[in-house]
Amino acid sequence: MAFDRQQLRIPGPTPVPPQVVSAGARPMVNHRGPVFKSTMMNVLERLKKLFKTQNTILALTGSGTSAMEASVANLINVNDEVLVLVGGTFGDRWAKICSAYQAQVHILEYPWGEGVEPQQVADFLRRNPRITAVFATHNESSTGVLNDLQGIGAALADSDALYIVDAVSSLGGVDVRTDQWGIDVVCTASQKCLMSPPGLAFISLSERAKQRMAQVSSPRFYFDLRIYMEWLAKEEPPFTPNVACFFAMEKALDLIESEGLEQVFARHMILRDMVRAGLRALDLPLLVADKWASPTVTAVKPKFDNIGRFLAELRDTGVELAGGQGRLSGEIFRIGHMGNASPLDMLTTLAAIEARLGSHGQAVAAAEQVWSRAQQEQRGGQGYEGDSV
Amino acid sequence: MAFDRQQLRIPGPTPVPPQVVSAGARPMVNHRGPVFKSTMMNVLERLKKLFKTQNTILALTGSGTSAMEASVANLINVNDEVLVLVGGTFGDRWAKICSAYQAQVHILEYPWGEGVEPQQVADFLRRNPRITAVFATHNESSTGVLNDLQGIGAALADSDALYIVDAVSSLGGVDVRTDQWGIDVVCTASQKCLMSPPGLAFISLSERAKQRMAQVSSPRFYFDLRIYMEWLAKEEPPFTPNVACFFAMEKALDLIESEGLEQVFARHMILRDMVRAGLRALDLPLLVADKWASPTVTAVKPKFDNIGRFLAELRDTGVELAGGQGRLSGEIFRIGHMGNASPLDMLTTLAAIEARLGSHGQAVAAAEQVWSRAQQEQRGGQGYEGDSV
Numbered sequence: 055m056a057f058d059r060q061q062l063r064i065p066g067p068t069p070v071p072p073q074v075v076s077a078g079a080r081p082m083v084n085h086r087g088p089v090f091k092s093t094m095m096n097v098l099e100r101l102k103k104l105f106k107t108q109n110t111i112l113a114l115t116g117s118g119t120s121a122m123e124a125s126v127a128n129l130i131n132v133n134d135e136v137l138v139l140v141g142g143t144f145g146d147r148w149a150k151i152c153s154a155y156q157a158q159v160h161i162l163e164y165p166w167g168e169g170v171e172p173q174q175v176a177d178f179l180r181r182n183p184r185i186t187a188v189f190a191t192h193n194e195s196s197t198g199v200l201n202d203l204q205g206i207g208a209a210l211a212d213s214d215a216l217y218i219v220d221a222v223s224s225l226g227g228v229d230v231r232t233d234q235w236g237i238d239v240v241c242t243a244s245q246k247c248l249m250s251p252p253g254l255a256f257i258s259l260s261e262r263a264k265q266r267m268a269q270v271s272s273p274r275f276y277f278d279l280r281i282y283m284e285w286l287a288k289e290e291p292p293f294t295p296n297v298a299c300f301f302a303m304e305k306a307l308d309l310i311e312s313e314g315l316e317q318v319f320a321r322h323m324i325l326r327d328m329v330r331a332g333l334r335a336l337d338l339p340l341l342v343a344d345k346w347a348s349p350t351v352t353a354v355k356p357k358f359d360n361i362g363r364f365l366a367e368l369r370d371t372g373v374e375l376a377g378g379q380g381r382l383s384g385e386i387f388r389i390g391h392m393g394n395a396s397p398l399d400m401l402t403t404l405a406a407i408e409a410r411l412g413s414h415g416q417a418v419a420a421a422e423q424v425w426s427r428a429q430q431e432q433r434g435g436q437g438y439e440g441d442s443v
Numbered sequence: 444m445a446f447d448r449q450q451l452r453i454p455g456p457t458p459v460p461p462q463v464v465s466a467g468a469r470p471m472v473n474h475r476g477p478v479f480k481s482t483m484m485n486v487l488e489r490l491k492k493l494f495k496t497q498n499t500i501l502a503l504t505g506s507g508t509s510a511m512e513a514s515v516a517n518l519i520n521v522n523d524e525v526l527v528l529v530g531g532t533f534g535d536r537w538a539k540i541c542s543a544y545q546a547q548v549h550i551l552e553y554p555w556g557e558g559v560e561p562q563q564v565a566d567f568l569r570r571n572p573r574i575t576a577v578f579a580t581h582n583e584s585s586t587g588v589l590n591d592l593q594g595i596g597a598a599l600a601d602s603d604a605l606y607i608v609d610a611v612s613s614l615g616g617v618d619v620r621t622d623q624w625g626i627d628v629v630c631t632a633s634q635k636c637l638m639s640p641p642g643l644a645f646i647s648l649s650e651r652a653k654q655r656m657a658q659v660s661s662p663r664f665y666f667d668l669r670i671y672m673e674w675l676a677k678e679e680p681p682f683t684p685n686v687a688c689f690f691a692m693e694k695a696l697d698l699i700e701s702e703g704l705e706q707v708f709a710r711h712m713i714l715r716d717m718v719r720a721g722l723r724a725l726d727l728p729l730l731v732a733d734k735w736a737s738p739t740v741t742a743v744k745p746k747f748d749n750i751g752r753f754l755a756e757l758r759d760t761g762v763e764l765a766g767g768q769g770r771l772s773g774e775i776f777r778i779g780h781m782g783n784a785s786p787l788d789m790l791t792t793l794a795a796i797e798a799r800l801g802s803h804g805q806a807v808a809a810a811e812q813v814w815s816r817a818q819q820e821q822r823g824g825q826g827y828e829g830d831s832v
Contacts, residue, residue, distance in 0.1 A: 062471055067686060070471050078687070079468045081449065082456050082640065115642055116505050116665065117682040123665045155666040245683060251471065253504055253642040253685035273661060274513045276505065293506040294634060296642035296685070297456060298467070321757040336577050374473050 057372065059303050064376040065195040065223055065351040065402050067245035067252045068393035069226040070302065071309060078302035085297055091289045093300050098286075100307045101256060104315065105240055107232035109258045112282045115296045118222035118243035120277065121255035123151050125218050125239050126273040128267045129187060137178060137215070138189045139170045139206070142196035142218055143380040148189040166382060167319050167353070169346040172205030172382065179213045186372060187216040193224035196379045198353040198388060199346045202226065207235035212321050222246060227322045227350050227392045238263040247322075249309065249393040250302040250374060254267060254295075259262065269435055320438040322349035324428045325391040327440060331424045332404040334415030341386055350392035353378075361387050364410070373406040397425045446761065452792050453765040454584040454612055454740040455784035456634035456641045459691065460698060463638055467691035474686055480678045486692045487675075493614060493696075493704065494629055496621035498647045501671045504685045507611035507632035509666065510528045510644035512540050514607050514628050516663040517656045518576060521545040526567060526604070527578045528559045528595070531585035532769040533609055537578040544661050549574065555771060556742070557733040561594030568602045571709060576605040582613035585768045587742035587777060588735045589617065589701045596624035605652055610827050611635060615699060615713045616739050616781045627652040636739065637781040638698065638710075639691040643684075709827040711738035714780040714789050716829060721793035721806035730775055739781035742767075750776050753799070762795040786814045 062069045070078075081091045098111050105111060115122045126148075131210065136157045138149045141164040152159045162178055164170040170190070179185055186194060188210060190242050210217050218239040221230050223242065227247030231411060232240050238260040247250035259267075267280060275281075276293065285292040310318055326349045330340060333354055341353035358364065365375055365387060378386040391400060404417035428438050451458045472478045487500050494500060503509045515537075519525060525546045527538040530553040541548045550654035551567055553559040559579070561696075568574055577599060582589050592608060599606050607628040610619050614629065616636030621629050627649040636642035648656075648668065656669060664670075664683065676679040699707055715738045717728060722743055747753065754764055754776055768773040780789060793806035817827050 060470065060472070062473060064475075067471050067474060067535070067683060074552075075468045079464045079498045082451055082634075083449070084451060084453050084461050084765070085456060085641070086453075086765070087758070087763060116509070119682045120505070120665050127662075151664045154667070155662045230640070243683070245471075248795050251684045251685070251687040253688065274542045276509050276666075278543070293508045294456060294632070294641045295506070298687070300643065337668040350777070369476070374476060376473070378477070 059372060060369070061373045061399060061402055061406070062442045063390045063399070064374060065246070065388055065390040068390060068395070070251055071249055071306070071394045073309065074302045074305045077305035078251065078298040080301055082297060085294055086290055089299060090300070093304055094291065095289050096293070097300055097307065100311070104310070105232045105258050106230060106234065107240070107258050109232065109260050110264070110286070112257055112281065112286065113256045113291070113295065114257065114277070115250060115253065115256050115293065116254045118220070118241060118255050119147065120172055121241035121243065121257040122147065122220055122279040124257055125241060125276045126151045126155050127272050128270055128279045129216060129218070129239070129263060130155050130157050131270050131272060133158055133183045134186045135160060135182065136187045136189060137162060137182070138174070138183045139164065139201070141168065141199060142166050142191065142194035143190055144194055144196060145191045145250065146380065148220065148335045154187065158204065167199065167341045168343070169199050169201045170206065172209040175206055176209035179210065179215065182294060185213065185215045187218055189218050190220070192219055192221040192230065193228065193348050193350055195223040195348070195351050196382060198342050198348040198351045200224065200348040200373035203230065203237065204235045205393070207237060210236065215339060216266060223350055223392065229319055229320065232258055244299055244303055247393045248303065249306040250299055254299045254303065299335065316437070319349070320432070322392065323438055324397060324425065325349070325395055326352065327428070328397060328400045328421035328424045329389055329391055329404070332400070332421040336408055336411060336413050336414045346380060351388055351390050353386045353388045355386045368406055368410060370408065371406050373403050449758070450762045450788060450791055450795070452779050452788070453611055453763060454622055454635070454779040454781065457638060457779060457784070457812045459640055460783045461502065462698065463691045463694045466694035467640065467687040469690055471686060474683055475679055479555060479686060479689070480806070481485070482689050482693055483680060483684070484678050486689055486696065489625070489696045489700070493699070494621045494647050495619060495623065496629070496647050498621065498649050499672065500645055500647045501668060501675065502680070502684065503644045503646065503666070504642065504682065505644050506641060507609070507630060507644050508536065508735065510630035510632065511536065511609055513646055513666040513668055515540045515544050516661050516666045517668045518605060518607070518628070518652060519544050519546050520659050522547055523575045524549060524571065524573045525576045525578060526551060526564070526571070526574045528553065528564065528580065528590070530557065530559060531555050531580065531583035533583055533585060534580045537580070537609065541578065543813055548648070556588065556730045557732070558588050558590045559595065560667055561591055561598040565598035568604065574602065574604045576607055578607050581608055581610040581619065582739055583738050584612040584619065584737070584740050584803065585771060587731050587737045587740045589737040591615065592626065593624045596626060599625065605655060612739055612781065616707065621647055633688050633692060636782045637692065638695040639688055641754040642825060643688040643692065666768055681732060682808070705826070708738070709821070711781060712829045713786060713814065714738070714784055715741065716817070717786060717789045717810035717813045718778055718780055718793070721726060721789070721810040724805045724809035725797055725800060726801050739779065741780065742775045743778070744775045757795055760795050760799065762792050764810060765829055
């Protein structure tokens with residue numbers, strides 16, 4: 055066993071800040087008592103600023119997938135025609151859930167490693183006016199692609215279809231303008247940009263989505279959002295919630311608010327640009343072009359074989375990265391840079407990679423240059439607009 | 444705000460021992476890496492001793508209700524005839540979930556505050572041979588009744604119906620002999636007798652249940668236990684799990700094993716008998732007769748009005764009890780005595796109650812006598828067979 059301290063640089067769960075761990079470790083409370091009530095309402099209310107919404111936000115005790123399934127179970131009837139945008143395993147997950155609920159699933163497949171073109175969505179909807187819902191993935195963490203939620207929203211403008219988004223690996227690290235972009239349902243989870251342990255999922259619902267809910271007869275109980283709405287009116291959860299994670303989330307929101315949301319977004323772009331510059335300096339091919347590059351996770355398609363061994367050796371030196379998923383399994387590795395992640399963490403991660411590859415200093419030097427330029431821009435009051443995008 | 448330290452004596456979530464809190468607070472890990480893999484497999488394997496089963500045990504990230512719904516979603520088809528034994532809000536929950544999945548629900552209602560008579564179950568099954576599953580509640584925590592799982596199991600012996608049990612507020616504190624009593628599915632959760640925070644549910648599946656699963660077409664994805672079985676073969680969870688709660692559970696199992704499971708059961712019976720003796724000394728009427736009295740929670744139906752105010756005042760003195768649920772709301776209060784609960788905790792709880800009622804020392808004295816007798820019996824090597832049962 056190597057020295058037991060890991061840089062956890064996977065696309066979630068992400069490292070939990072010690073202050074957040076401590077907050078989650080407070081003595082257990084009655085989930086129907088005044089302390090929990092105030093914490094739950096506080097978390098749900100403050101999340102609205104991160105979702106940039108006036109819509110209702112509900113919490114489920116579950117992983118991000120539980121919020122995705124709740125969207126489908128509450129909004130899709132058997133035989134409803136739905137459009138799913140698929141460019142990786144998380145788009146594919148939407149399709150699988152919709153199929154499980156016996157929807158008629160239309161798939162608009164876009165290349166794994168690129169984003170969807172909003173014009174294709176608009177064209178599809180014009181040709182298929184019976185589509186009742188469009189399922190999109192904001193950040194496709196299996197490839198490291200950030201989709202254009204605003205563009206997709208505009209493509210839906212002339213349609214009655216609900217706009218349902220998986221923002222599990224983006225919300226809190228990348229701008230999600232729920233109301234401005236017309237998104238009916240946004241799903242996210244505690245363990246990515248929100249810097250808390252896994253075990254809570256969040257879902258926002260527009261008025262239109264709430265109305266649709268009443269017309270859907272798919273079987274559901276734990277995921278029945280009508281029950282959650284009723285209990286929310288009493289400021290209580292319907293089922294025993296992940297109490298510890300709510301306390302953790304409360305502290306994580308303190309951290310995000312005190313840094314400032316726009317500054318958090320800028321930090322994620324700097325991390326992305328540092329990582330991409332460092333990897334390029336090592337001649338490691340990036341899976342995703344600048345145009346679609348995710349601020350929270352970067353995928354590399356190296357020329358060497360046996361990525362599994364490479365990752366195991368890196369783990370022994372103290373940096374934990376992720377492999378590929380689905381059809382990219384064995385083809386890529388991925389570096390998570392979301393939530394509790396700093397420029398110094400990126401330098402550490404790149405240092406471990408370059409040391410393993412024998413290119414001492416090269417990636418770190420390139421990343422430091424990006425960082426220095428970003429700091430100059432920020433000191434100049436310009437904000438950070440991104441290096442390579 | 445009063446001095447912020449509570450005796451949390453509700454029927455879950457229960458106080459988490461500091462060692463368990465610490466274990467859950469360890470740095471986050473990759474849920475697909477070697478550390479988590481070994482923890483998950485360790486917890487699932489060791490739980491078999493608590494379930495007293497050779498069956499497969501699966502973990503869901505969710506509350507106890509998530510395991511209950513997974514049972515229904517995986518084992519019940521539309522229009523299946525099922526029998527639900529209802530004597531409180533948790534029996535009622537089985538009925539609601541079965542109804543949500545459009546089963547033909549037969550309800551055998553037994554009085555709230557009593558247990559079900561196994562002979563009635565046998566009679567019902569003889570008259571209704573098309574029943575495909577019987578749903579029972581081991582410990583009905585809304586009333587404080589412990590049902591006779593062995594007797595119900597015997598009543599099912601001549602039937603092909605699956606035997607499905609909610610053991611959420613009993614398993615780990617009360618004997619559950621899954622295999623010996625012929626129970627196909629047992630559901631439980633982390634936050635009751637298992638002394639961990641809420642957010643993990645566990646479910647055991649017999650071979651018969653696994654075979655039934657393949658014939659069921661109810662929609663499910665997050666709760667699709669076939670997916671969990673496939674991933675378990677790879678020693679991985681299908682979705683991002685409640686990592687922190689797995690680490691907590693590992694330590695909680697250490698504590699249970701080092702005390703000894705049979706000794707844990709005896710402790711819960713002593714706690715029950717102490718609480719009941721103390722409440723009787725205060726002339727507070729017990730909802731449940733000795734025959735059905737739960738070792739994990741005790742319900743009181745006091746003669747005074749305004750139970751809500753009584754509970755709020757107790758909370759201010761540092762003891763948190765629970766009110767009633769469903770039709771017993773406003774009629775009873777409940778004292779949880781499960782998991783991380785000792786005889787001294789019961790004396791503290793009774794002291795707060797008697798002090799509030801002006802009967803100084805009476806409940807504590809009666810409870811101490813039960814405790815002393817129990818210690819004598821245990822020192823005599825007899826084990827503890829229960830005082831009032």
